[in-house]
Amino acid sequence: MGATQTLKYPELADTPALVNHLLDQIDRLITTHKLDQPLVIGIHTGGVWLAKVIAEHIQAPLGQLDIAFYRDDFSKNGLHPQVSPSSLPFNINDRHVLLVDDVLMSGRTVRAAMNELFDFGRPASIKLITLCSVNQRELPIQADACALTLDLDVGQYLQLEGPEILKLSIIEHANHD
Amino acid sequence: MTNLANLQLTERGELRHFLTPEGLDRLMLERILDTADSFVVVGNQEVKKVPLLRGRTVVNLFFENSTRTRSTFELAAKRLSADVLTLDIKTSATSKGESLLDTLQNLRAMHSDMFVVRHGDSGAAHFIASQVTPDVAIINAGDGRHAHPTQAMLDMLTIRRHKGQFEPLSVAIVGDILHSRVARDQIHALKTLGCSDIRLVGPNTLMPQGIESMGVTTHKTMDSGIDSVDVVIMLRLQTERMECAFLPSAGEYFRLYGLTTKRLAQAKPDAIVMHPGPINRGIEIESAVADGPQSMILNQVGYGIALRMAVMSMAMSGQMQQRQAHANNPPGLIGEQRS
Numbered sequence: 001m002g003a004t005q006t007l008k009y010p011e012l013a014d015t016p017a018l019v020n021h022l023l024d025q026i027d028r029l030i031t032t033h034k035l036d037q038p039l040v041i042g043i044h045t046g047g048v049w050l051a052k053v054i055a056e057h058i059q060a061p062l063g064q065l066d067i068a069f070y071r072d073d074f075s076k077n078g079l080h081p082q083v084s085p086s087s088l089p090f091n092i093n094d095r096h097v098l099l100v101d102d103v104l105m106s107g108r109t110v111r112a113a114m115n116e117l118f119d120f121g122r123p124a125s126i127k128l129i130t131l132c133s134v135n136q137r138e139l140p141i142q143a144d145a146c147a148l149t150l151d152l153d154v155g156q157y158l159q160l161e162g163p164e165i166l167k168l169s170i171i172e173h174a175n176h177d
Numbered sequence: 178m179t180n181l182a183n184l185q186l187t188e189r190g191e192l193r194h195f196l197t198p199e200g201l202d203r204l205m206l207e208r209i210l211d212t213a214d215s216f217v218v219v220g221n222q223e224v225k226k227v228p229l230l231r232g233r234t235v236v237n238l239f240f241e242n243s244t245r246t247r248s249t250f251e252l253a254a255k256r257l258s259a260d261v262l263t264l265d266i267k268t269s270a271t272s273k274g275e276s277l278l279d280t281l282q283n284l285r286a287m288h289s290d291m292f293v294v295r296h297g298d299s300g301a302a303h304f305i306a307s308q309v310t311p312d313v314a315i316i317n318a319g320d321g322r323h324a325h326p327t328q329a330m331l332d333m334l335t336i337r338r339h340k341g342q343f344e345p346l347s348v349a350i351v352g353d354i355l356h357s358r359v360a361r362d363q364i365h366a367l368k369t370l371g372c373s374d375i376r377l378v379g380p381n382t383l384m385p386q387g388i389e390s391m392g393v394t395t396h397k398t399m400d401s402g403i404d405s406v407d408v409v410i411m412l413r414l415q416t417e418r419m420e421c422a423f424l425p426s427a428g429e430y431f432r433l434y435g436l437t438t439k440r441l442a443q444a445k446p447d448a449i450v451m452h453p454g455p456i457n458r459g460i461e462i463e464s465a466v467a468d469g470p471q472s473m474i475l476n477q478v479g480y481g482i483a484l485r486m487a488v489m490s491m492a493m494s495g496q497m498q499q500r501q502a503h504a505n506n507p508p509g510l511i512g513e514q515r516s
Contacts, residue, residue, distance in 0.1 A: 066215060069227035069490075076501070078191065078494035079229070081208060085215040119224035 009150050015131075015160075015168045018147040019050070022131055023057050025145040026098070029127060030058065035096040038127075041065060043113050044084055046102030049162035050131055054100060063088040070112035086116065093121040102160040102168075104130040104146070107139035132158055132168060184307055186495070188502065193495035194306045194315040195488040197324040198366040206333070206369055209487050213334050216483035219256065229490050230259035233290040237263040239318075240296040245454060246318050246328070249478070250293045253485035259291075281309050289313055291493060299323035312500065314492040316485075322358050328453055329362030331484040333370060335473050336408055338480070339449050343367065347374040349396075349403045349444075351434060352412030352461060353383045353423075359453060360412060364391050378402030379434060382423045399433070399440050406444045411436055411452040411461050427460045437463045441471065449473050 011018055030038060038058070042051025044066040055062035068083040099113060110128060117123065127144040135151050152158070152170065161167040185201065187193045198206060219227055235254040239247055247263065254261040266280070284292070291314040294302045299321030306315040319325040333343075340346055348367055354360045354377050367375050368391070375393040377384065384395055396402035403409055414430060424430050436450065450462075450472045458464050467474060 069215070069219065069229050074229055074494065075497055078498045079212070079490055083212050083215045085218040087218070115228070119219075119222045119226065121223050 009148065011148050012150075012168060012170070015166050018131060018168065019053060019166060022050075022129070022145060022147040023054065025147070026054060026058065026129060029145050033096075033125075033127070035098075035125070035127070038096040038098050039063060039090060039092060039123075040098045040100060041088065041092075041113075041117070043067060043099070043101040043109060044086075046160035046162065047100045049160065049166060050102050050129075051098075051100040052163070053166070054098065054129065060098070061090050063090065065113050065116055067109060067112040067116055070116045072108055072112065088120055091121060092117065092123045094124045097123045097126045098129050099126050100129045102131050103158045104128070104133045104141070104143050105136050105158075107137050107141035110141050111139055131160065134158060184303065187499045189498065191495035191498060192488070192491045193499055194302075194317075195326060195492050196302050196306060196315065196317045197326050198329060198362050198369060199324075201369070203369050203371070206330070206366060209330060209484070209491065210334050210337055212491060213330075213480070213484040213487035214338070216256075216486040217338075217480065219486070220479055220483060226256050226258055228258050230254070230257040230290075230493055233259045233493060234288060235259040235261050235291045235293065235489070236284050236289045237261065237293045237318075238266060238284075238295070239264065240266045240294075240301070242267075243295055243319065246295065249481045250316075250318055250327075250485055253482050253489060254291075254293075256482065257486055257490055259489075262289075278309060281305065285310050285313060290496070291316065291489065293318050293489075294320070296320045312496070314489075314496040316488060316492060319358055322356060324362050325359040326362050327481070327485050327488060328359045329366050330488070331477060331481040332359075332363055332410060332451055332453075333366050334480045334484050335451055335477050336449070337370075339473065339476075340407055343370040343372040346372050346408060347376070347406040348372055348408040348410065349376045349378055349406045350410045350412065351378040351399070351402065351436065353414055354379050354388065354412070355383045355385050355423075356415060357412050361391075363410065364393055368392055374406075376402050376406065380424070399436075400443065403440065403444045403448075407448055409436060409441070409444055409448060409450050411450065411456075413453055413455070414457055414461050427457075431460055435459070435461060435463060436466050438465050438469070441466055447471075451477060454478070 038060055040051045040055040040060045041063040042048035044064055048064045051062055065086045066084045068080040129145045130143045131147050133143055133146045133149045156170055156172050159169055159171045185194045185196055219225060237247060237250055251261055251263055293316045294305055295318040300323060301320045302315055302317035317324055317326055350360055350363060364375060376396055377393050378396045378399060450466055452474050456462055456467055
């Protein structure tokens with residue numbers, strides 16, 4: 001499954017290298033934009049795993065968001081059966097936030113996450129960090145740091161396995177939500 | 178009232194009405210508690226609101242007074258971003274002779290999505306869900322002596338958040354079991370969630386006959402009832418019961434069943450004390466206990482909002498999916514189809 005893409009994007013075979021590449025980008029991002037004492041916030045679930053690695057790397061506090069209550073498809077798909085509490089053990093007012101998701105695709109998850117973030121306070125800035133970006137955006141949202149950008153066929157999705165060992169792979173199924 | 182599970186669940190097993198914990202499996206009750214846990218966090222946000230029920234209309238139908246339950250349901254619906262209409266039916270059209278059926282049909286015609294029903298007659302919410310408006314999500318906010326499921330589930334949420342798993346716990350429910358609409362639901366929920374030591378404590382006159390068949394033990398004295406328990410749930414004593422000779426006097430009741438600091442010492446040292454409110458100080462419970470460190474009474478209020486947000490959003494979710502599943506079917510299957 002996804003063999004053609006794996007050949008086309010050999011980087012997919014080495015997730016740790018992708019993560020290191022992303023960490024380098026984040027270091028540069030923090031320096032360039034002079035992000036003083038940033039906060040790292042991961043989006044449940046894959047984004048949280050990745051955010052943990054980033055928070056350890058830059059020695060920053062870690063928070064997590066479950067966007068189930070902020071999704072735009074409640075009327076269509078209902079409430080996600082497994083909701084886990086969002087946890088931001090800090091005040092985000094006037095702070096620089098690194099918002100982390102494993103894969104950026106339609107942009108809808110990020111929109112929901114930003115809506116939720118603003119219900120916790122008014123951050124000074126938000127930078128979007130993603131391991132991988134798929135060229136299927138439905139909203140005008142782009143990543144500030146991203147290790148790999150790729151095209152996928154219809155029915156193909158990227159999935160991050162974790163949390164101990166992070167492994168990015170292409171999966172195929174018809175009804176991905 | 179057969180097939181309680183079927184009435185409350187969609188064909189896919191999702192919640193679409195919430196009438197009683199009876200008939201719902203452990204997984205569903207745990208999902209309700211998990212979802213409520215996430216809503217507790219929303220209560221701590223700067224903006225205590227989520228957009229889930231934006232554009233939906235929730236009607237609180239209160240056929241009997243209950244300021245506390247009504248206000249927490251209203252707040253829960255508002256925190257879900259729903260439009261909320263609260264009708265005190267006693268002062269509205271029914272007192273002008275309009276039947277319950279006509280009132281409901283009118284509200285349905287206004288494209289209401291959810292009714293929160295409080296009624297003095299047992300089974301009222303079931304009747305509305307099964308007969309009248311099956312395509313509107315019904316939440317039971319207390320019916321007669323039968324059920325008060327959101328109160329029971331907020332008690333479960335309180336227990337789980339402060340005591341963890343239910344299996345090893347001993348829970349005492351103290352007071353007027355006979356007239357309590359919540360005790361039955363508490364027993365159903367506790368059993369389903371795995372609690373095996375459930376003790377009912379109260380005088381014979383307030384203990385339903387044959388209640389032991391629900392898998393509980395009954396105790397006439399506090400000494401045996403709350404000995405080494407982890408949780409003490411005090412029920413509210415309805416003072417009007419005094420007039421019906423169920424009880425000798427308030428003073429006598431407090432002497433026998435009132436929760437005092439001295440009595441509470443018989444429970445485990447870290448036992449928690451719960452009460453649905455409003456509390457009768459000096460009748461069911463001593464002020465020192467009600468305001469003491471083991472009291473969960475004020476925590477319960479906050480959890481009550483989160484729990485109600487959970488069942489409202491889950492039932493709305495199930496109801497909308499059910500409507501979608503039937504969207505292409507001929508009208509009449511689940512009532513009139515709406516665009």
